[in-house]
Amino acid sequence: xxxxxxxxxxxxxxxxxxxxxxxxxxxxxxxxxxxxxxxxxxxxxxxxxxxxxxxxxxxxxxxxxxxxxxxxxxxxxxxxxxxxxxxxxxxxxxxxxxxxxxxxxxxxxxxxxxxxxxxxxxxxxxxxxxxxxxxxxxxxxxxxxxxxxxxxxxxxxxxxxxxxxxxxxxxxxxxxxxxxxxxxxxxxxxxxxxxxxxxxxxxxxxxxxxxxxxxxxxxxxxxxx
Numbered sequence: 644x645x646x647x648x649x650x651x652x653x654x655x656x657x658x659x660x661x662x663x664x665x666x667x668x669x670x671x672x673x674x675x676x677x678x679x680x681x682x683x684x685x686x687x688x689x690x691x692x693x694x695x696x697x698x699x700x701x702x703x704x705x706x707x708x709x710x711x712x713x714x715x716x717x718x719x720x721x722x723x724x725x726x727x728x729x730x731x732x733x734x735x736x737x738x739x740x741x742x743x744x745x746x747x748x749x750x751x752x753x754x755x756x757x758x759x760x761x762x763x764x765x766x767x768x769x770x771x772x773x774x775x776x777x778x779x780x781x782x783x784x785x786x787x788x789x790x791x792x793x794x795x796x797x798x799x800x801x802x803x804x805x806x807x808x809x810x811x812x813x814x815x816x817x818x819x820x821x822x823x824x825x826x827x828x829x830x831x832x833x834x835x836x837x838x839x840x841x842x843x844x845x846x847x848x849x850x851x852x853x854x855x856x857x858x859x860x861x862x863x864x865x866x867x868x
Contacts, residue, residue: 671695672708673731676716703728732757753782760785764860770832770853776867778852786861789813789824791835794867796842804847806837830857839868 669684671677675698682693688708695701695710703714709731710716716724716733726737733739733754741748752762764782772778791808793800799820808815813827824833834853841848852866 670708671705673701673710675699676701676710706730726754736763755783764858767862768855768857770834770855771851772853773851774848774868775850775852778867779865781863781865782858782860783863785859787813787825787827787829787859789815789827789833789856789862789864791822791824791864791866792820793837794865795839800839800868802840802844804838807835809834827856827859829859830855835866841868 668687669680669682669689670687671680671689673695676695678697680689680693680695682689682695682705683691684693685691685707689695689705690707691705692703693705695705699716699718701710701714701716703710703716704712706712707730710728711730712728713726714728716728720742722739722741724733724737724739726733726739727735729735734756735754736752737754739750739759741750750759753760753764767780793803795802808822810824810827811832813824813831815822815824817823832853832855834851836849836851838847838849840846850866850868854864856862
């Protein structure tokens with residue numbers, strides 16, 4: 644047992660400089676947090692979970708050297724953002740905690756390219772859903788637009804028949820594999836019906852998905868059968 648313990652201790656001492664070297668060679672590409680890094684690395688760049696420090700500090704997910712995904716960024720001033728990042732910029736849903744007139748303040752909502760765009764929009768109201776495995780809505784801006792994509796097994800569903808989309812207003816067109824509505828006046832109700840095969844092409848079934856949008860925006864709906 645003593646020999647095993649001694650061997651383990653010897654290896655840990657031997658490998659410690661290599662671990663430190665790998666952390667030093669793993670770069671963070673955001674200058675404000677590029678001084679030190681501890682975490683996962685890929686091809687010499689921070690990639691995965693990690694902690695980076697410099698003038699400011701960031702703890703969370705990295706991608707190709709940048710904060711990307713969910714993470715917490717703390718500025719030297721003490722201000723803090725907890726939420727989603729895309730290539731080093733606040734992008735998506737998050738919470739910003741800061742001081743204003745020496746008082747603790749909080750701003751929660753949606754960011755785009757590091758700019759606050761407003762509070763989280765109310766979710767669409769689902770009126771009915773039949774033979775839909777899952778669905779997701781995303782809002783990317785303030786346009787009067789709705790894009791619809793239909794998937795099966797992770798790819799575009801090419802086995803759709805008798806597709807009908809009814810709406811209280813707006814007009815749509817097919818742009819590639821995406822159905823796009825424009826000139827929407829809110830609130831607006833949409834009803835999507837079609838017939839499709841199952842993934843093994845052994846049975847057909849009817850799909851119905853009806854919902855209401857009350858908030859203006861550039862909406863994306865993804866349906867999966």
